[in-house]
Amino acid sequence: MSTAAVSTHGPDAPVESSTDNPAKPNLSLALFVIACAQLMIVLDGTVVNIALPHIQTDLHFSQSGLQWVVTSYALALGSLLLLGGRLGDIFGRRRMFTVGIAVFALASLLGGIAPNPTLLLAARVLQGAGAALAQPAALALVNTTIPPGKERNRAMGVYAAMSGAGAAIGLILGGVLTEIDWRWTMLINVPIGIAVAVLAPRVLVESDGHEGTLDIIGAVTATAGLFGIVYGLSNAASHSWGDTWTLVPLIVGTLLVIAFAAIESRTEHALLPMRILADRTRGTAILAMLIMGAAMFAMFFFLGLYIQQVLGYSPVKSGFAFLPFSLGIVIAAGLSQNLVTRIKPRYLSGFGGLLAAAGMWSFTQLDTHSSYATHLLPGIFVMALGMGFVFIPMTLAASHGVEAKDSGAAASALNTAQQIGGSIGLAALTTVYSHYATQRADELKAAAAAAMAKVPTSVQGTAEFKSKMQAQQAAGALDVQTFASTHGFWVASGMLLVGALLILIFITIRSDELQTDGAAPTAHVG
Template sequence: MSASQHVAPIGYPVTTRAFGPAIVALGGMQLMAVLDGTVINLALAPLQAELNLSDAGRNWVVSSYVLAFGGLMLLGGRMGDSFGRKRMFLTGVALFTLASAVCGLAQNEAMLVGARIVQGAGAAVASPTAFALVATTFAPGPVRNQAIAIYAAMTGVGSFSGLIIGGALTEVSWRWIFLINVPIGLAILVVGARALVETAAERTALDVPGAVLATLGSTAVVFGIVEGPERGWTDAVTVASVLIGLALLGAFLVVERRASNPLLPFELFRDRDRVATFAAIFFSGGALFAMTVIVAVFVQDVLGYSPLHAGISFIPFGGGMALAAVTSSWLAPRVAPRWIVFTGAVLTVGYLIFASRIDVDASYWSDLFLPIGGIGFGVGLAVIALPLCAIAQVRAENIGPLTAISLVAQNLGGPLGLAVVSAMAAAKTMSLGGVTGSAVSMTEEQVRVLGEGYTFGLLGCAGLAAVAAVSALFIRYSAADVASAKAAQEAARG
């Protein structure tokens, strides 16, 4: 029996020290997946200019990955349970690596967006199975705690370093933000094949129809909203896309009620506090995702920043989120979570409104530094407390599914939020007589009007954050509930 087919015996392969080949493979994939969702923002402006993309095409380069990742994540986790986690982890990494190579060599929009979809699908299989492998690879106690800490740190490192790495690689060529994944992915495949041990397959029923309907429905709605400003809101394709998307999402709900092993168990949504939590996660995720794209293209297209300069300009955002993590940890056992989330969302709204007044003559230190850091702090307060609200007052066996659903809500909120905000920005630009697309060949007046569209889009981000703030007011969990949820989460992991 080959190493890749070996099934884990009773016990854990790693019992003494977390750092080693296994965590390098698992953490490496997590780092790569998070980096890929971040670095693309800084490559959008040069990528759009080189491939001559429309604004809608530019948005699809971002949204196609996130839609596939978020829409297929729950199915990806179930596939690991059904076919073996090591096997599916390596399959996901291989898909992600191959698609990265195609992205880096893409010659047109269709080739790039198609490869991004495959990238997202690969990440949707590899990421949840990687986390599940942490639980079956490392023995409970200090070793597993160390492994979880390393794995979780990759998310933070990837989110923050992606801004700098993405900017630096894009200075050479936007293609390198994808091509750099190829040697890393190949190394993960080699290390993972040797260091990881296969888990027993459970052969549970897979809700493939549910995953397909959710992904296609979300994609169709996003397509209609993204294409609306260019095609026209009464255009047959625009209207049909939105209506078909809504019909597919309705069919998804019907399928989930009848599925033997649904991706979205309805019994988990009978608590209205949990529904409010998911609404807050969805809209705060949309505000964050759309804001990062809008600001990244604004500083490059309108202010003329280089990709590296743009990446460095986001450093206060990471600092704000780090400060929010410390603050939220201190407040969590003392203050009801709705007030933490509400305060963070309101701060985000305020700083977004402040940022919406900037124009082509903006200065970084007087106009951008404070709102970028402030938005990071506000968003951090909101998104750090919400995942614990999602698992408050639930049985231990439901912690995993609810955590996964939280990630899906955040991932799907991103492209939908970006679609709405981008539509607002494009409509504003065109109403002022401007044009959309790459700013490289625009006149000074067209760039100025483009900037007004982008800043109007920031008001759309503020609207999404405001909905998250209102949703937070309906979360009635206490500080004690959140503390218990955190303890239960740690117990489930350990």
């Protein structure tokens, strides 16, 4: 799930040339290649959500460990996205795009045949790394390959449609493929990735490479720091906050993130120039999307498990159950594109954040007997409308007033914030889930033990009583899951509320100021 990317080239930017460019690229085929790659990368953030219960059963994941299937991909993508963009600038975007897609396809193959959790998680990390190489180059390749004018405008529309449809297609495709075998949610990428990697050098125009240095120290510091924080939070879910493997990674990770900020402020070719975050409006927009990204990941993760394991929906039915979310975001994003020139971003996005918080709060009222139409659908649609009103204004606010040399980094920073926020937030909310699951399970065990003490021994040995006890245990497991999930939704709702308040208080840009920027936003709602 990404929010938005901002073109680093104006609509009339010249097509860059290189000695190894195709003389007359097939524009339709070039656009098809870029669109396929973007769709594949975007939908991979959601396609496995529907498959999670099957992955858990097949590979014997623990409940706390299951979140790493989602988190490992988002963490690798988010932490390496800025480096991927920089590599494209230096070595050529077509080259990095092709390498990234090839890595993504290889990782998908490894994930599809993974016999254990370790190999699957390693494959998900590799998928994220491949996506981090390819995604920053994808939008830029539209500019380097498609000439200015109607053709490029059409290309941008197709690119935006692929990005916007990614979540919906990912959820539905994930459901269909999971009905066959969850491994196909990974393997489906292999033939598509190979085709894209083979065609890319033949139909895409290469950008000229630029001299520069890679901020390897910054990339390593940021990635290691973020991994430490996420690992520490995840360990707290299965152990305790006082456990050594909780405290040490959290402390070291935090220190590394602080070191990253210090390194970036002193590095000439920084991955994330600190001046980008120094602007109050831009910094607030990026921080708000980091927090809200955490809440969105929680919604897809916990609600996806609830719909299948508690309500008993099939994978395909579960995929369609989320379709109103994508529909709501598209509707609200379309409205906000028109309203943002008349309503201050702080009010439009602030209202959206409050609306999303209300939708998330509605999930706190779920129980084991809730129905989709009455208890789930309203919250899903309201939250989607809210997030749709947040995306476009915050993207524009984050890109306002950015110098040309920083436009690419500013655009990547917003997407990075959402991916990183989702990784950290999901790890933190899994800890909340585990705490309340343990609490509820202990309560039910105590109640069951008290009830058992009142049952005569002769009755306890009967087949009828044993069958009744098994049914009660199954119902108790669903009760534990629902109880823990609703508490996770409480925290996620609070995150959305904090994000909304940050926007309302600290975003000061006016609507007329947004119209002065040359960068054009392209909504990525997947």
